[in-house]
Amino acid sequence: MFIELYKAISPVWHWLLLALDVCMVGFAVSHVLLRQRDGRIAAFWAVIIAFVPLLGAIFYAMFGINRIQRRGQKYRAMTEVERQAVLEACPLHPEKEVPELKLLGELAETIGKLSRYNFSVGNHMIPLRSEEAMLAMLTSIRHARRSISLCSYIFEAKGIGLDFVNELEKAKNRGVEVRVLVDNMGTMYSWPPIIHTLRRRGIRAESFMHSHFFFRVFSMNMRNHRKVMVVDGVTGFTGGMNIREGNMLSQNPKHPVIDLHFQVEGSAVRQLQRVFAEDWAFCCGEVLKGDLWYPELEPAGEVGIIGVPDGPDEDFELMPKVIFAAIGAAKKEIRVMTPYFLPEAPILWALNSAALRGVDVTIITPKNNNIPFVRWAARTLYPQMLERGVHILEADGHFDHSKFMTVDGIWSLVGSTNWDPRSLRLNFEFNVACFDDILARQLNAIFVKALEDCQPVSLQEIRSAGLHLRLRDGFARLFMPVL
Structure with missing residues (x-):
């Protein structure tokens, strides 16, 4: 009887599934054609949707649609009074005269026009x-007297992360106003969830784009990858480092990570506080106001700085433009250190063009990558760069998560952005463009030191790789738009 019933129902289910597939494919492809701005990404998703029945459309709904723009539009569509309150709480007044920057020429002017933040002079960066x-960072928290704002992509609730929790709790108990923001996807990297741990200690904490466990996959392309901490509105920290035990190399962690972060003093600290305040207001509606968060700041050094926020909202694709402008302005040398090197076509062409006109272009990226799939895809890009004179080196040893770029020994770009499509297009990032020869020399010294543990990549090595390796790398490249 059951067999006969199955035979009777089976054709009906086949037709229903076919109709469902046609509808989902039609909707998904229409969305790709109407909403995807990048032709390569549109082609990638169109193939996946068309040739992977049902699942292709589901994958696109999960990973291909940028829902944050709708929420961003909602945020920007707040009443004028509410929106103005966020902006007025932390004004970034343009400098009246910045004679130091005039000497830097067109690059400073270009970045100044691209970023919605302003140039700040008289800063110090370590x-x-x-x-x-x-x-x-822990020492700074211990000495906090008024306020602490902390934003991180990953914040572990163990090891050094637990030390941060303990110090934040002590600060809260002595009357310091503490706000902590952690990306919702980033909380999946450790257990127990850091947000729960912080809240149990009485610390105000929010997760960016909070959703329940199952639905987190729908916000994978909307990560807050920024790393910012400001203490008393005076001392700032930013860069690419997460709060993880792997950074504590003296403790021989299971997964050691070499990283780079920066301590900032001077008027630029207000820009770090501003980017945190924007994200905080976005998540919970609280507007951080007053001298508690934005005290008057005195000059602390000679570094010219401009903050460069980036994300799939009003700052969409700002970082690729800044990088492209910096490469185009280079006269002598370009040095890049990044854990993930998958530059999009315009940046790739700019690097090749710089090398062809005689600029010394050198790139360091890890050989032992924590995401091997990224390295495999990257190796398919190497031949066209090596042919044009770009120097590519792969670093042995511990995984190096550092990310920075220097140009001509005077300009530096540091922050949270990786050179991959996800970071350049899909994540919320924060970087600072710095004009100072001393800082550039410090970063170049780190770069030169890293060269000691690097092996240059050659055309012969890439071309002589076994067929199975070339097929592996080629397969990984298919997924480059979402890596």
Whole structure:
């Protein structure tokens, strides 16, 4: 009887599934054609949707649609009074005269027009490596007297992360106003969830784009990848370092990570506070106001800085434009250190063009990548760069998560952005463009030191790789738009 019933129902289910597939494919392809701005990404998703029945359309709904723009539009569509309150709470007044920047020429002018933040002069920046940065941040929290704002993509609730929790709780108990923001996807990297741990200690904490576990997959392309901490509105920290035990190299962690972070002093700290305040208001509606968060700041050095926020909202694709402008302005040398090197076509062409006109272009990226799939895809890009004179080196040893770029020994770009499509297009990022020869020399010294543990990549090596390796790399490249 059951067999006969199955035979009777089976054709009906086949037709229903076919109709459902046609509808989903039609809707998904229409969305790709109407909404995807990048032709390569549109082609990638169109193939996936068309040739993977049902699942292709589901994958696109999960990973291909940028829902954050709707929420961003809602945020920007707040009443004028509410929106103005967020902006007025932390004004970024343009400098009346910045004679130092006039000497830097067109690049400074270009970045100044691209970013919605303003140039700030009279700043001091200190590069800090891994454990050194962690301890400096903890020390700053211990000395906090008024306020602490902390934003991180990953914030572990164990090891050094638990030390941060303990110090934040002590600060809260002595009357310091504490606000912590952690990306919702980033909370999946450790257990227990850091947000729960912080809230149990009485610390105000929010997750960016909060959703329940199952629905987190729908916000994978809307990550807040920014790393910012400001103490008392005076001392700031930013860069690419997460709060993880792997950074504590002296503790011999299971997964050691070399990283780079920066301590900032001077008027540019207000820009760090501003980017945190924008995200905080977006998440919970609270507007941070007053001298508690935005005190008057005195000059602290000679570094010219401009903040460069980037994200799939009003700052969409700002970082690729800034990088492209910097490469185009280079006269002598370009040095890039990044954990993930998958530049989009315009940046790739700009690097090749710079090398062809005689600029010394050198790139360091890890050989032992924590995401091997990214390295495999990247290796398919190497031949066209090596042919044009770009130098590519792969670093042995511990995974190096550092990310920075220097141009001509005077301009530096540091922050949270990786050189991959996800970071350049899909994530919320924060970087600072810095004009100072001393800072550039410090970063170049780190770069030169890293060269000691690097192996240059050659055309012969790439072309002589076994067929199975070339097929592996070619397959990985198919997924480059979403890596």
